[in-house]
Amino acid sequence: SQPSASAEGADKVRLAQGSSDRNHINEWMRQFAFIPGQRAGADWNFETPSTVPLNVTPSLIQMPGAAKRELYEYPARISDVKEAEQAETFRMQAVEADHERVTGKSNVRFLEAGRRFTPYEEPHPEHQYEEHVITSITHWVVDRSYETTENEQEYRNAFEAIPSRVPLTPHRDTKRPRIEGAQVAIVAGPSGEEIHTDQYGRIKVWYPWDRRAKKDGSDTCWIRVNQAWGGGTWGAQVIPRIGMEVMVSFVDGDPDRPLVIGVVPNPKNPVPYDLPANKTRMVLRSNTHKGSGFNEMTFEDENGKENMFFHAQKDQTTRVRNDRTKRIDRHEVASIGGNRAVEVAGNQKHEIGGSVNTVVGGTGPMAMALMGAVQGISGHTAGLLAQAGQIAGGGGPGLASFATTLASSALGFLGAGGLMAREGVVDGSNPRTDAGTALAGSGTGVGDDAAGLFPMPGIMNTIVGAFKSDTIGVARAEQIGVSKVTNVGQTSLESVGKFKKIAVGEEFVIECGDSKFIMKSNGEVIILGKTFNFVATDHFQLRGTPIDLN
Numbered sequence: 001s002q003p004s005a006s007a008e009g010a011d012k013v014r015l016a017q018g019s020s021d022r023n024h025i026n027e028w029m030r031q032f033a034f035i036p037g038q039r040a041g042a043d044w045n046f047e048t049p050s051t052v053p054l055n056v057t058p059s060l061i062q063m064p065g066a067a068k069r070e071l072y073e074y075p076a077r078i079s080d081v082k083e084a085e086q087a088e089t090f091r092m093q094a095v096e097a098d099h100e101r102v103t104g105k106s107n108v109r110f111l112e113a114g115r116r117f118t119p120y121e122e123p124h125p126e127h128q129y130e131e132h133v134i135t136s137i138t139h140w141v142v143d144r145s146y147e148t149t150e151n152e153q154e155y156r157n158a159f160e161a162i163p164s165r166v167p168l169t170p171h172r173d174t175k176r177p178r179i180e181g182a183q184v185a186i187v188a189g190p191s192g193e194e195i196h197t198d199q200y201g202r203i204k205v206w207y208p209w210d211r212r213a214k215k216d217g218s219d220t221c222w223i224r225v226n227q228a229w230g231g232g233t234w235g236a237q238v239i240p241r242i243g244m245e246v247m248v249s250f251v252d253g254d255p256d257r258p259l260v261i262g263v264v265p266n267p268k269n270p271v272p273y274d275l276p277a278n279k280t281r282m283v284l285r286s287n288t289h290k291g292s293g294f295n296e297m298t299f300e301d302e303n304g305k306e307n308m309f310f311h312a313q314k315d316q317t318t319r320v321r322n323d324r325t326k327r328i329d330r331h332e333v334a335s336i337g338g339n340r341a342v343e344v345a346g347n348q349k350h351e352i353g354g355s356v357n358t359v360v361g362g363t364g365p366m367a368m369a370l371m372g373a374v375q376g377i378s379g380h381t382a383g384l385l386a387q388a389g390q391i392a393g394g395g396g397p398g399l400a401s402f403a404t405t406l407a408s409s410a411l412g413f414l415g416a417g418g419l420m421a422r423e424g425v426v427d428g429s430n431p432r433t434d435a436g437t438a439l440a441g442s443g444t445g446v447g448d449d450a451a452g453l454f455p456m457p458g459i460m461n462t463i464v465g466a467f468k469s470d471t472i473g474v475a476r477a478e479q480i481g482v483s484k485v486t487n488v489g490q491t492s493l494e495s496v497g498k499f500k501k502i503a504v505g506e507e508f509v510i511e512c513g514d515s516k517f518i519m520k521s522n523g524e525v526i527i528l529g530k531t532f533n534f535v536a537t538d539h540f541q542l543r544g545t546p547i548d549l550n
Contacts, residue, residue, distance in 0.1 A: 361465020
């Protein structure tokens with residue numbers, strides 16, 4: 001813009017205090033005001049958290065004790081140090097413009113706002129005045145033609161001015177709008193998407209009062225989301241999804257600084273479990289992105305029904321950098337639908353206070369079916385076991401009880417109630433509706449039934465459906481306190497590469513049909529059979545004292 005013609009006109013204006021002549025300044029009063037010695041401002045920019053935008057700008061006007069008079073503002077609406085320096089410079093200039101001002105009155109008709117002029121005194125040329133700029137002026141014109149014969153109009157004005165060397169920077173007098181409290185908003189995003197966010201986890205929203213909202217996020221700014229915890233690549237991260245109802249607050253009441261402070265449920269996006277029926281549950285449930293699955297962590301606090309429920313829709317991964325300790329005071333039931341691999345770099349120790357049953361080749365009812373292959377020899381094995389106990393004179397009633405259970409082929413298997421509970425664990429109802437309550441009940445049922453798997457503690461039962469192979473690199477030691485029974489249905493072969501020794505304390509018997517070989521600890525050896533054939537390809541020797549041949 002260009003100044004007016006009058007503003008570029010004559011720059012000399014006569015000053016004559018009290019004069020009523022035309023085109024004179026007849027009143028001139030200088031005013032001085034104390035101003036802050038420096039302006040300072042700071043703000044917060046979350047994109048530069050290690051640097052707080054801050055600037056201190058001292059005044060060019062030197063006054064006693066100026067440094068003690070600081071005008072500080074926060075938030076200063078600045079985003080970086082460069083912007084802070086520029087902003088505080090302008091704000092300091094606005095204050096400096098208030099330090100020295102002139103108020104005057106005149107009848108000079110060509111004075112106007114923005115006009116530069118230099119006063120002078122005709123009788124006192126030694127009084128020097130610097131150039132000033134009029135900042136505001138009020139004009140009065142009075143028509144006195146009805147009072148005088150000259151028909152002259154009366155004109156006068158009153159003005160304010162500052163030296164032209166002072167930058168005339170205006171104050172920021174326009175009040176900024178403020179929003180107190182929080183507002184309801186709906187998360188916005190592109191059509192077909194469920195989650196719309198940026199690298200900071202910010203989202204976009206639309207407000208119900210905005211009748212022109214596009215609701216796709218294209219017409220709104222990114223808004224930060226309050227989290228429970230935030231650290232350097234650690235903390236909490238929950239991103240509200242499109243369509244959710246959120247509450248938006250405004251930092252320092254600034255409409256340009258919205259902040260999502262929470263998500264609230266509504267009939268379209270209800271709570272995970274019906275209320276108030278499930279008021280004792282604390283729930284954290286997510287939903288599969290563009291799917292129907294879910295991950296969940298639920299705490300049930302109902303007295304007597306306390307439960308922690310965890311659900312992983314696909315995978316669950318755990319990494320422990322040091323130790324992991326687990327103590328379960330009652331039952332633990334685990335069901336794995338596929339494969340399981342365990343790798344232990346050091347040592348492994350298992351201690352079982354009761355008994356253990358291991359089945360290879362089937363689970364549940366299929367595990368019990370494996371016994372059908374050896375059902376015919378189970379009774380014989382049990383008989384041999386009882387016989388061995390009688391010969392050894394040990395084992396007592398416990399061994400007889402174990403033999404009886406072994407003969408029934410029920411050793412180590414769940415009963416009808418346990419099998420039914422197992423089905424609830426393996427193929428139970430969807431836990432999304434009950435926070436795993438039914439699953440927990442089924443697991444308890446399996447654990448309770450497992451208490452009756454064995455007639456006594458200290459039993460280890462192993463069932464292998466087809467084949468078992470043991471490969472030992474150096475040595476194997478087997479210690480049995482009382483009796484050992486091995487029952488092979490058809491064939492038993494053994495190959496020893498170098499040396500084999502069998503040491504029997506009292507009596508060693510080998511039976512094959514009508515043939516029997518007996519060795520006793522007193523040195524007596526008895527061989528019984530129908531026909532004996534002795535064949536030697538080289539030397540055959542009998543030695544004894546005496547030798548009886550009948």
